[in-house]
Structures are given as structure tokens and as C-alpha cells.
Amino acid sequence: MHRYANPGRVLRLSRTLVPWLGAATALLIAAGAYLALVASPADYQQGESVRIMYVHVPAAWMAMFCYAILAGASAVGLIWKHPVAELAAKATAPIGASFTFLALLTGSLWGKPMWGTWWVWDARLTSVLILFFLYLGYMALHSAFDDPARGAKAAAIMALVGFVNVPIIKFSVDWWYTLHQPASVFRIGGPTIDASMLLPLGVMAAGFTTYYFYVVLLRLRAEIVAGKIKALRLRQVYG
Amino acid sequence: MEAGALSAFLAMGGYAAYVWPAFAVTAVVLIGLLVASVRSVRCREADLARLRAELREKSEDPTGEA
Amino acid sequence: MKPKHRRLTFVVIGLGLLGIAAALILSAFQESIVFFHSPSELAKHANLAERRLRIGGLVEEGSVNRSGATVTFRVTDLANAVTVAYTGILPDLFREGQGVVAEGRMKDGVFVADQVLAKHDENYMPPEVADSLKKSGQWQHMRQSMEQAGQIPQGAAR
Numbered sequence: 001m002h003r004y005a006n007p008g009r010v011l012r013l014s015r016t017l018v019p020w021l022g023a024a025t026a027l028l029i030a031a032g033a034y035l036a037l038v039a040s041p042a043d044y045q046q047g048e049s050v051r052i053m054y055v056h057v058p059a060a061w062m063a064m065f066c067y068a069i070l071a072g073a074s075a076v077g078l079i080w081k082h083p084v085a086e087l088a089a090k091a092t093a094p095i096g097a098s099f100t101f102l103a104l105l106t107g108s109l110w111g112k113p114m115w116g117t118w119w120v121w122d123a124r125l126t127s128v129l130i131l132f133f134l135y136l137g138y139m140a141l142h143s144a145f146d147d148p149a150r151g152a153k154a155a156a157i158m159a160l161v162g163f164v165n166v167p168i169i170k171f172s173v174d175w176w177y178t179l180h181q182p183a184s185v186f187r188i189g190g191p192t193i194d195a196s197m198l199l200p201l202g203v204m205a206a207g208f209t210t211y212y213f214y215v216v217l218l219r220l221r222a223e224i225v226a227g228k229i230k231a232l233r234l235r236q237v238y239g
Numbered sequence: 240m241e242a243g244a245l246s247a248f249l250a251m252g253g254y255a256a257y258v259w260p261a262f263a264v265t266a267v268v269l270i271g272l273l274v275a276s277v278r279s280v281r282c283r284e285a286d287l288a289r290l291r292a293e294l295r296e297k298s299e300d301p302t303g304e305a
Numbered sequence: 306m307k308p309k310h311r312r313l314t315f316v317v318i319g320l321g322l323l324g325i326a327a328a329l330i331l332s333a334f335q336e337s338i339v340f341f342h343s344p345s346e347l348a349k350h351a352n353l354a355e356r357r358l359r360i361g362g363l364v365e366e367g368s369v370n371r372s373g374a375t376v377t378f379r380v381t382d383l384a385n386a387v388t389v390a391y392t393g394i395l396p397d398l399f400r401e402g403q404g405v406v407a408e409g410r411m412k413d414g415v416f417v418a419d420q421v422l423a424k425h426d427e428n429y430m431p432p433e434v435a436d437s438l439k440k441s442g443q444w445q446h447m448r449q450s451m452e453q454a455g456q457i458p459q460g461a462a463r
Contacts, residue, residue, distance in 0.1 A: 037262070038248070041431030045398060048252030050429060055265045079312045098272050106261040113257050115422045116396025122340035160320060164327045175331075177339045177361060179406055184427040194430035211269060218276040225283040232290050 001082065007224045010084050014217040021214035028207030035200035043197075050197070052110040057185075058205040060103035062212060063131060064166055066096030070138065071163040074156035084220070086152050087227070089159065090142060091219035095212055097135035104128060115179060123172035124180035127165055134162040341406045344385040354411040360387055361406040361424065369401055380405060380416070391418040398423035 004010055036054035043050035070092045077086035107125070108118045119125065138155050145151035173182045185191045191198055251258040306314075331338065341361035347353050360380055368379035368388075376395065379386045389407045399405060404424030409417045430438075 033262070037258075041433075042252060043429055044432040044435035045400075045403070045425060046429075047254065047397075049254040049257060049397075051251070051258050052261045053429070055261055059265065075316055079316055080309055095272065098268050102265050102268055105264055109257045109261045113254055114396065114398045114425060116394075116399075117420075117422055120340065120422070123338050160316065161323060163320070164323055168327070168331070176335070177341050177343070179340050179422060179424055181404075181425050181427045184429060187427070192428045194434050196431060196434075197429050211273075215273055215276050218273075218280050222276065222280045222283050225280070225287050229283065229287050229290060232287070232294065236290075236294065 001076065001080070004084050005082050007084060007227065011221060011224055014221045018214065018217050018221075021210050021217065025207055025210040025214050028203055028210060032200055032204035032207045035203055040200045041194075041196055046114055049110060049113050052106055053197075054200050054204050056103060056106040056110055057201060058208040059099045059106060060128070061205060062208045063096060063100040063103050063128070064169060065209070066092050066099060066212065067131060067134070067159075067163070067166055070096055070135075071159050071166075074159040078153065078156045078160070084224075086156070087223040088216065088220055089156065090152070091216050091223055093135055093138050093142070094219070095215050097132065097139070099208070099212075100128065100132040100135060104132060120179050122178040122180060123176045124169065124178045127169045127172050130165055131162075131169060134158070134165060138162075343382040344380055344387045345382050347387060347411075348385045357408070357410045359406050359408045360389075360416060361404065362386075364399070364401050364403055364405050366401045377415075378405075380407060387416050388414070389416045389418050389421075391421050393419075393421070395421055396423040398425055 004013075032054065036051055040051070040054075042048050070089050073085045073089035073092065076082045077089060104125075107128075111120075112118050138159050141158055142151045142155040145154065170183075172178060173180050184193050185198070185201070193201065249255060249259075341359035342353060344360060344362055347360060362380040362382040365379040365381045365386060368377075370377045375390060375392045377388060377390045378401075379388050381387075389409075391407065391409075399421065404426060406422045406424055407416060407418035408420040408422075411417075
């Protein structure tokens with residue numbers, strides 16, 4: 001962990017990895033979109049509308065994955081005063097917010113034809129909406145203080161407190177009666193999705209994951225460079 | 240692909256109004272975030288290079304008045 | 306204790322307390338977090354019948370009756386069942402044997418709904434696979450094994 005407390009080392013790592021991650025993302029998402037839209041069967045109940053699953057489900061997984069990283073990096077930043085972890089948390093928030101927004105929107109577009117409604121206040125949908133607000137709150141808090149260090153600390157504490165919501169999202173469909181159906185992939189007893197549909201889902205999810213690492217490394221680099229600019233400006237003024 | 244198959248594909252079994260917007264919004268959001276991130280890296284790296292050049296000039300300037 | 310160990314302890318204890326608080330709050334509000342009630346709950350708690358609520362379960366096979374614009378069907382949780390009357394457009398996924406959630410209130414022993422939502426289950430497969438499962442008799446078997454695994458909330462839509 002302390003190996004990556006050095007911003008210079010992280011910059012070099014980012015420069016090496018970014019092109020590969022970009023290529024992997026483009027390939028995986030292109031293949032995933034082809035499999036999802038063309039080369040996969042319609043569902044026996046939901047017909048062609050099931051194709052929305054191939055963007056909705058990976059977006060929802062990434063929404064929670066990003067939050068876990070946000071909370072983890074915030075904890076490392078708070079406890080060990082790890083400078084790169086703090087920046088990684090800050091860089092992750094907009095990506096997580098985007099995935100959450102997509103999960104909500106594509107879910108709505110799927111819910112209307114299948115359930116018969118764009119939105120219901122059941123435990124799953126409501127807890128994901130709260131996740132979206134947690135991301136927005138994190139970003140707002142980060143920029144709400146004149147002293148950036150205090151903003152980072154307040155936002156990190158909020159991210160940790162908000163982590164309680166993640167298991168609630170995951171298990172909401174098991175703990176309470178919800179309109180949203182229970183888990184189909186990460187469940188005891190194995191997936192209840194046919195292999196022909198699990199493949200496009202897996203490829204798309206892999207593409208979304210590499211997309212996250214691709215964009216977060218870019219944003220992390222932007223944050224590190226911004227830090228250097230600030231340090232140089234201070235030297236220019238006081239040095 | 241012949242015309243009939245293409246229009247059937249676009250119709251998405253009657254769910255075109257839901258399936259296509261879902262994919263379109265996903266593409267727009269993901270590409271938009273990527274473009275914004277790439278731009279901010281380029282912009283800041285350019286700023287840093289400019290600032291370093293300025294500081295170098297300054298240190299080479301004997302009057303220190305640059 | 307070093308400062309970083311103090312901070313670590315603080316975060317761990319803080320998160321633990323927060324988790325306990327969240328669990329207590331959620332269990333206290335259990336009643337308002339559930340999206341619907343099952344026909345069995347409706348049968349057991351008479352006070353539920355007095356207010357507006359949602360009931361959920363399976364549309365009983367062979368119970369769907371259309372007369373004009375009004376459709377009646379029975380919602381069952383395999384132990385108890387309620388007759389639902391609804392006037393309006395049903396969602397695409399509404400069909401016999403599938404999950405459904407109806408919102409409305411009890412009136413003379415019939416649940417008069419003003420909104421009916423379809424609930425789908427966690428199974429996704431192409432039609433051919435569904436057909437061959439039904440043909441080979443594994444369909445019912447799959448349902449049972451899922452019920453045993455606790456994948457279906459007791460008495461809830463399936």
C-alpha cells in the first residue's frame with residue numbers, strides 16, 4: 001500500500017496502464033454490445049426487452065463496486081493519511097455517480113414495459129436512489145470547504161457512514177417484499193440465467209470494470225497533476 | 240442484412256422505445272465522462288508544463304524581475 | 306497507541322455502531338419498508354383489510370376472468386388467495402402463474418385495485434430452453450429446489 005503513496009510512481013503506473021485499459025474497454029464493450037443486441041436470445045417471458053439487462057445489471061454492479069472503492073479508499077486516506085488513496089476516492093465518485101444514474105435510468109426504461117411503472121418506492125429502488133444521493137453529497141462536501149484538506153476529510157467520513165447502504169441494497173430484495181426480483185447471478189445455488197444470456201452479461205460487466213479502471217486512472221492523474229500545479233504556484237508566490 | 244431483418248432488429252419485438260434509449264443513454268454518459276476526464280488531464284498537464292517553463296525562465300533571469 | 310492505530314480503532318468501532326443502529330432502525334420500520342403484503346398476512350391481520358395497501362403473490366392459474374373492461378383474478382401465495390378486481394391496462398408481463406402486485410383496498414371480500422404491477426422472477430432463459438425444461442418435467446423441480454433454497458420470499462410472488 002505504501003508503495004503507492006508516492007504520486008510519481010502512480011503517475012508512471014497510470015501512463016503504462018491507461019492505453020491497455022482503453023483498448024480492453026473498447027474491445028469488451030463492443031463485443032458485449034454485439035452479444036447483447038444481436039447474438040443473444042430473447043427471454044421466454046420478457047421478449048426482447050430483456051436486452052436492457054445487459055446495461056442495467058453491469059451498471060448497478062459498478063455503482064456498488066465504485067462505492068466500495070470510494071469507502072475503502074476514504075478509510076485508507078483517513079487512517080493512514082495516504083495521499084494517493086484520498087485522490088483515488090475523489091476520482092472514483094463521479095464515475096460511481098454516473099453508473100448509479102445509468103442503473104436508475106435503464107431500470108426505469110425496463111420497468112415501464114415489464115412491471116407497468118417507471119418507478120416504485122420499494123426497498124431496492126429507494127436504496128439505490130439513496131446511493132446516488134450519497135455520491136452527490138460526497139462530491140458536494142468535497143468542494144464545500146475553503147480548505148481542501150478539511151473538505152476531503154468531511155467527505156471521507158460521509159463516504160464511510162454511507163457504506164451502511166451497500167449491504168442494504170444487496171440484500172433488500174431478500175429482507176423485504178420488493179417489486180424488484182431477487183438476485184439472479186450472485187446467489188446461493190448459482191445463477192438462474194441461461195448460459196446464452198450469462199455470456200453477454202459477463203462480457204459487458206468486464207468492459208464496465210475496465211472502463212472504471214481506465215477512467216479512474218485518468219482522473220487520478222489529473223488530480224495528481226493539479227496537486228503539483230498548486231505546489232508550484234505556492235512556491236512561485238512564497239518562494 | 241436484408242431490409243426485413245433490419246427493421247425487425249430495430250423494432251426490438253415492440254420494445255424499441257425502451258431498449259434503444261437504454262443503450263443510447265449508457266453510451267452518451269460513459270463517452271461523455273471519458274471525454275471530460277481526458278480533457279481535464281490534457282488541460283492540467285499543459286498547465287503544469289507552462290508553469291514549469293515559467294519557473295525555469297525566472298530562475299535563469301539574473302534580474303529576477305520576470 | 307500511535308495516532309494511526311487510534312484512528313483505525315475509531316473507524317472500526319464507529320462503523321460497527323453505525324451498522325447496529327441501521328439494523329435496529331430498519332427492523333423497527335419493517336412494516337413500512339415492505340412493498341406489499343401476502344394474501345396470508347391479509348387473512349391473519351384483519352386490520353390490514355381496513356386500509357389501502359398492496360398485495361402481492363402469484364396470479365392463480367385459470368383464475369383470470371375478463372368481463373368488459375374489468376378483469377378479475379385470484380392472487381395466491383399457495384396458502385391463501387384473494388380475489389382482485391381491476392379496470393385498466395395490465396402490464397405486458399401479467400400472466401397466469403407469474404408474480405403480481407396490486408394496489409387498492411378490500412371491498413365486500415374483493416380486493417378492488419386501481420393499479421396492477423407485474424413482478425418478474427430471477428429466471429432468464431430463451432423460450433426454447435423453457436420449453437424443453439417443461440417437456441422434460443424439470444420445470445416444477447426447478448421451482449421446488451429454488452423454494453427450498455429460500456430464494457423465494459415465503460408466500461411472495463413467484
